[in-house]
Amino acid sequence: MAAAGCGSPTPEPADHPEFENMGIDVHSYSRPEEVAVRHLDLDIKVDFERNVIAGTASLQIDNKTQSDQLHLDSRGLTIQAVRLEDADNQVSQGSHEVGRDDPQLGQELILPIEPDTRTVHIDYESSPEAAALMWLGPELTADKAGPFLLSQSQAILARTWVPCQDSPKVRMTYAAQVEVPQGLMAVMSASNPQQVSEDGRYSFEMPQPIPSYLLAIAVGKLEFQSLSPRTGVYAEPSVLERAAWELADTEKMVAAAEKLYGPYQWERYDMIVLPPSFPFGGMENPRLTFLTPTMLAGDRSLVALIAHELAHSWSGNLVTDSTWNDFWLNEGFTTYIEHRIMEKVYGDEVEEMLAVLELEALRESLASDFEDARETWLYLDLQGRNPDDGMNSVAYDKGHFFLRMVEETVGRERFDPFLRGYFDHFAFQSVDTAQFVAYLRDNLMAGDEQLAQDLRIDEWVYGPGLPENCPEPQSTALQQVEAQLQALNQGTAPADLDTEGWTTHHYLYFLRNLPQDLSEERLAGLDAAFSLSETGNSEILCQWLGVAVEHDYRAADQALEAFLSRQGRRKFLMPLYGALVDVGRGDDARRIYDSAKFGYHSVSRNSVEGLLN
Ligand code: BES
Numbered sequence: 001m002a003a004a005g006c007g008s009p010t011p012e013p014a015d016h017p018e019f020e021n022m023g024i025d026v027h028s029y030s031r032p033e034e035v036a037v038r039h040l041d042l043d044i045k046v047d048f049e050r051n052v053i054a055g056t057a058s059l060q061i062d063n064k065t066q067s068d069q070l071h072l073d074s075r076g077l078t079i080q081a082v083r084l085e086d087a088d089n090q091v092s093q094g095s096h097e098v099g100r101d102d103p104q105l106g107q108e109l110i111l112p113i114e115p116d117t118r119t120v121h122i123d124y125e126s127s128p129e130a131a132a133l134m135w136l137g138p139e140l141t142a143d144k145a146g147p148f149l150l151s152q153s154q155a156i157l158a159r160t161w162v163p164c165q166d167s168p169k170v171r172m173t174y175a176a177q178v179e180v181p182q183g184l185m186a187v188m189s190a191s192n193p194q195q196v197s198e199d200g201r202y203s204f205e206m207p208q209p210i211p212s213y214l215l216a217i218a219v220g221k222l223e224f225q226s227l228s229p230r231t232g233v234y235a236e237p238s239v240l241e242r243a244a245w246e247l248a249d250t251e252k253m254v255a256a257a258e259k260l261y262g263p264y265q266w267e268r269y270d271m272i273v274l275p276p277s278f279p280f281g282g283m284e285n286p287r288l289t290f291l292t293p294t295m296l297a298g299d300r301s302l303v304a305l306i307a308h309e310l311a312h313s314w315s316g317n318l319v320t321d322s323t324w325n326d327f328w329l330n331e332g333f334t335t336y337i338e339h340r341i342m343e344k345v346y347g348d349e350v351e352e353m354l355a356v357l358e359l360e361a362l363r364e365s366l367a368s369d370f371e372d373a374r375e376t377w378l379y380l381d382l383q384g385r386n387p388d389d390g391m392n393s394v395a396y397d398k399g400h401f402f403l404r405m406v407e408e409t410v411g412r413e414r415f416d417p418f419l420r421g422y423f424d425h426f427a428f429q430s431v432d433t434a435q436f437v438a439y440l441r442d443n444l445m446a447g448d449e450q451l452a453q454d455l456r457i458d459e460w461v462y463g464p465g466l467p468e469n470c471p472e473p474q475s476t477a478l479q480q481v482e483a484q485l486q487a488l489n490q491g492t493a494p495a496d497l498d499t500e501g502w503t504t505h506h507y508l509y510f511l512r513n514l515p516q517d518l519s520e521e522r523l524a525g526l527d528a529a530f531s532l533s534e535t536g537n538s539e540i541l542c543q544w545l546g547v548a549v550e551h552d553y554r555a556a557d558q559a560l561e562a563f564l565s566r567q568g569r570r571k572f573l574m575p576l577y578g579a580l581v582d583v584g585r586g587d588d589a590r591r592i593y594d595s596a597k598f599g600y601h602s603v604s605r606n607s608v609e610g611l612l613n
């Protein structure tokens with residue numbers, strides 16, 4: 001279908017076959033409109049001998065339609081027993097049956113319930129292969145002092161360690177009793193301990209209702225350091241001080257976000273710096289952002305990641321996308337807010353530099369990464385696909401520039417209160433794309449025909465690529481980098497370039513825009529002048545190693561192999577393995593992968609394997 005013309009009324013779901021699934025979560029077997037889970041009590045033991053989580057999940061339900069069945073998501077769970085508890089706390093034996101089964105979606109659990117059933121108790125055990133969980137031996141941790149467990153539930157992996165209604169449309173509160181080996185600390189996306197318990201038992205509470213993809217746990221030799229009365233960081237002892245230094249601006253960021261979008265609703269904002277196997281930069285687990293250690297650059301230059309995960313406390317955790325087709329409502333809004341926080345804390349120059357870099361990458365990605373233009377709509381169609389496929393520049397960056405366009409068109413004096421009102425209005429609820437567009441129409445456009453034409457909402461949301469009214473950020477800092485790129489092109493030796501005062505992002509822009517034609521000598525000159533192969537800055541290193549592979553600069557091979565072997569962040573693995581395959585070094589890629597994969601989480605393994613096969 002062609003994009004709807006500018007200014008035409010927003011298409012309604014019913015008019016368009018593409019919108020058949022609007023608001024329907026095709027990635028969950030659950031039926032929350034019949035029976036909804038409202039609260040989860042977990043009583044579990046973390047077993048590092050067998051690499052399983054075992055115990056009881058007790059689900060309090062709201063049976064809205066007098067249904068005689070509860071439908072849950074599970075994947076690879078062993079269900080040992082089911083008990084039903086009624087309003088008078090009478091417990092009777094229950095049962096379960098497996099319905100549909102699918103490699104991605106897992107097994108549909110069908111549990112017969114009685115009209116007066118209030119709580120369903122499920123004794124279960126996860127599989128050692130549970131895709132959300134990564135069980136690390138001490139050798140994969142910083143201090144090598146004990147084993148480590150970390151989880152990654154988004155998008156549809158919570159069901160591999162907890163039987164639940166694994167859909168972002170369903171919210172529940174939760175509490176957990178967790179037993180771990182003595183000497184280890186357990187933390188969750190909930191109220192957390194700050195000290196190791198004597199007996200290895202911990203209790204958690206999450207009194208605000210959350211969707212299942214925000215269920216999270218980490219267990220290891222951890223310590224806590226406070227950063228401000230309501231923020232702090234967990235890490236292994238040898239990492240803690242560096243982490244606390246890097247994250248020192250967190251409180252300023254929380255305060256900046258609150259000024260824009262209202263009170264922080266989750267009490268504490270803590271972070272945990274995980275072992276390098278964590279597959280993402282960050283994950284917005286409520287009260288406890290999960291972080292890669294590769295963001296510890298030593299100069300606080302990569303803290304936009306914190307602004308991003310913190311922003312999810314509004315966009316995502318407070319107001320949640322209804323389905324993974326609406327993923328841009330989480331990530332596009334979050335990327336927009338991330339930029340607003342960065343601007344407030346570090347100034348426009350810094351923010352605009354980030355925006356220019358982002359738009360450059362977005363344009364490149366739109367030009368080459370998508371086979372089907374449908375994939376470049378903000379509103380996705382992920383039926384039959386892994387929702388992870390939606391994690392690309394469209395949801396994040398096209399989403400961000402869409403909101404920035406609306407902001408620039410109506411002005412901040414109108415847009416800021418609008419967005420704040422949106423978070424207030426939909427707080428602790430889930431929203432689909434059509435609902436957001438309707439809210440925007442009613443509350444911002446309010447019948448203004450001219451404005452409707454200027455915004456081109458349909459083109460952005462239900463159309464491909466970047467519409468013409470996309471904002472164009474400007475960065476004078478990057479113009480200076482342009483000048484040095486020109487000098488380089490005209491023969492100036494790398495060591496003679498004027499790079500005084502350059503930060504990480506100057507270098508990233510520089511490396512991304514190097515001329516195509518680079519001799520080995522030139523590459524060696526760049527490497528020597530800026531110590532690129534040796535840099536401890538993971539973003540710069542990744543960018544440089546990509547250049548090195550592309551130009552067959554073999555002097556960087558050792559650094560490449562070391563980098564791919566010491567961390568498992570998908571964002572760094574994919575371009576580098578991809579570059580090796582592209583230049584015909586698939587055999588090298590496979591060899592490195594085979595020895596490094598033990599340090600990669602299943603999310604990263606699946607992506608890299610997809611590329612190598
Ligand atoms: N929520 C995402 C991570 C995610 C998305 C995990 C989809 C699984 C499925 C997180 O907030 C995120 O966006 N992380 C980015 C941060 C970056 C854009 C600043 C990352 O890890 O790269």
Ligand code: ZN
Nearest residue numbers: 308312331334
């Ligand atoms: Zn995000």
